[in-house]
Amino acid sequence: MRTSKILTLVAALFTLLASASAADKIPAYSKADLTAADKLRERALADPSAYQLITSLTTEVGPRPAGSAGDKAAVAWALREMQRLGFANVRAMEVVVPHWVRGEAEFSVLSPWPQSMPTLALGGSVGTPPEGVEAEALMVKDLEALKALPSGAVKDRIVFFDNRMERTRDGSGYGRAVTVRVSGPSAAAALGAQGVVIRSIGTSDERFAHTGALRYVAEAPRIPAVAISNPDADALVRQFESGKSVRVRIRSSSRELAQANSANVIGEIAGTDRGSEIVILAAHLDSWDPGVGAIDDGAGVAIMMTVAKLINGLDQKPRRTIRVVLFANEEFGTSGSRAYVEGLHGEAERHVLGFEADFGAGPVWRLSSRVNPAQIPAVDQIFRALGPLKLERGNNEAGGGADLDGLARLGMPILDPGLDGTRYFDVHHTVNDTLAKVDPAALRQAVAAFSVSVWLGAQYPGGWERVATQKTSRR
């Protein structure tokens, strides 16, 4: 019996040693850090700041497309609010941005059944002559269908892309559908089309057209491109189904002005013993012009500013420096984040961890990442600390967002508290992007999820190693 008792003790000792060795490999958070995380979560769930910030930004500034007066007002607003919240090193980093103006757009079916349909020019579209561009329309599903057409079929036509975006929680439906908006105009122009109209890249049946950037290629003529809402696209399909020739007209007074000055607005919560390491919190200050940019990306701006405010309000200071960057012009070429990366001068590796909020006003439904595989257990620990929020555990293939793309390509790890995108594309890039689309409770939950993740990202007792492979952003 003695021998067996000794064996049991030895076995217990081995177990203890093995777990201590695992703890060595995966440095554990201190009790103080985890207690502070709980405190942040509870405070966030009760804090009205994020909703107040979106209210203020959308009411006092409103639309803020790159280069506009609203863009300048947004920069001033962000500097003022960061100062008010007590951030350190508040500053504007000048960024040169394109200045495209929408003007007015019209889309009309002339035959078989004349109807006018509310429309928005795609961002960056050239305008038309005052009388518009009028042609027989050609309906295709997507770029593949366009390319499969017989030679000459597209010449002189206005191409109607009729691909309906799928509703998903993670935004993957957008990734699949958006190619038509970005590349459709030049693809059609290369085949001789005079203009393009797309079924909006959006999920609602409300009669709102969705704008968003197109990208012209150098090899094709620049032709005007507009979007119509889903119900109007359905009506246009019915005109085609009549079997008669469908003639349409596009009019647009869009035009590009001289480049303008804007700024990335930056503020920090200074770190302590690892203060030279930066945890970057990204959102974008610009918006498209038809709405007031409440969910895109007033919500991201408000979430990130509130996270930093809440961490700044703790007795304990963060180990790493938390840097909020509100980027200029995400929507029309990511000028702000490109300028940021260009301005790093070898300091990219100081950015040890990135967060981006550019997918609406919450709630957060899962935690994903793209970290060095050695730190996946650290993400697991953060996920456990998020327990009361009942998130799902995502994978390690998070894309981050458009504004962190450059830093991610340089190997920066990403933590991604995933915002629920189920209804995001009902409103995204429409006139309907207003404060009414923000649910204050969902927003507070998102702030809670980000606060805990950012805090534990900043406190991680180990090092955030670089990520070997990079992927492009999902949006």
Added chain:
Amino acid sequence: MRTSKILTLVAALFTLLASASAADKIPAYSKADLTAADKLRERALADPSAYQLITSLTTEVGPRPAGSAGDKAAVAWALREMQRLGFANVRAMEVVVPHWVRGEAEFSVLSPWPQSMPTLALGGSVGTPPEGVEAEALMVKDLEALKALPSGAVKDRIVFFDNRMERTRDGSGYGRAVTVRVSGPSAAAALGAQGVVIRSIGTSDERFAHTGALRYVAEAPRIPAVAISNPDADALVRQFESGKSVRVRIRSSSRELAQANSANVIGEIAGTDRGSEIVILAAHLDSWDPGVGAIDDGAGVAIMMTVAKLINGLDQKPRRTIRVVLFANEEFGTSGSRAYVEGLHGEAERHVLGFEADFGAGPVWRLSSRVNPAQIPAVDQIFRALGPLKLERGNNEAGGGADLDGLARLGMPILDPGLDGTRYFDVHHTVNDTLAKVDPAALRQAVAAFSVSVWLGAQYPGGWERVATQKTSRR
């Protein structure tokens, strides 16, 4: 024992006589009529015609405000479709209508925080000079609040009416809120206002302005009046809450043209032994211009045409004549129904029962009426025949609709299968009134409820007596 047997027989005889006398007071439907009602209900629930008719009207005609090219196209469409469905006596009754054109409208806040808000002129509004009308705004809740202001407070201001409409199933919220739209402009003008902007008479938080007719009074100057959406009204309230002076500008190119010709389109299913009595089925062919008039009132047009088609498809012919009247210009002064009543030349009493469908695309949720109290038991019988549709039993104070108002004032009884208005005012009078807002299953249910009610109204074995008192319509 013999005596008691005789007494029992005598008692049974009395019971029989008493019930025969009750049947005399409340004539009962024949088994054949009730069987046909069941058949109609089942056919209606499987019939795609109503949805096809709305699809055709909204796709091939679209917007059809009084006096427009769409209005003329709608008259041609209705004549063609009634012929195709095999109605008798299909005809257009000429109606002179006003011809107001919307033009373009803009509403901008100039200070404290400049923002432009999507807007629609109220129907009938005068336009502004090209530079617009610019003034300090004054916010009031409603007409009562306006009248309670100190003398001179309104002079030279633009008045903002900020009364939010309540969502109800029966439309009563609209009745309470709409006074501001109809009478607000003249009430403000009488106190010296330069213009009016109203919070839309609508229930949604989507960014759609709701139009609808105003009514100028002769005693006040005609001032321009526009509507903004609920989210924009909320944003405007926040500008006022800043405590600063709120300056706004209204621009509108609305104008009234010369009167135009339109028509009530009429078709019948001829009755048999009571064929000189008319059961009138009312809907309106016109629509407001921003949307395509799917729910207002393409749905009513489609319901009534499908009801008549289904009854026409029975082996049994109706006793009374069923007359479908698609009225001209309900929206901007009920020209069509006024002309109809003026053209009756003493034949008003031939209209023994009326139905109106002008409250969306279903479902029907209750059965109300305004009949002579002697016929309430008949309505009860009809309600029992509707049993499988599980409706609620309404009262005998139904308002009918705007187009039956004139006939109801002349004593015509009304049967009102009540369309569910819970979401109707999300879309009513907006650009968002499209086919996407029609649920085919709810529409078929509505056709079923109307079919049974209309059929049994036409077959009623007794007489539909006149109604002594009249009320005004609820909308």
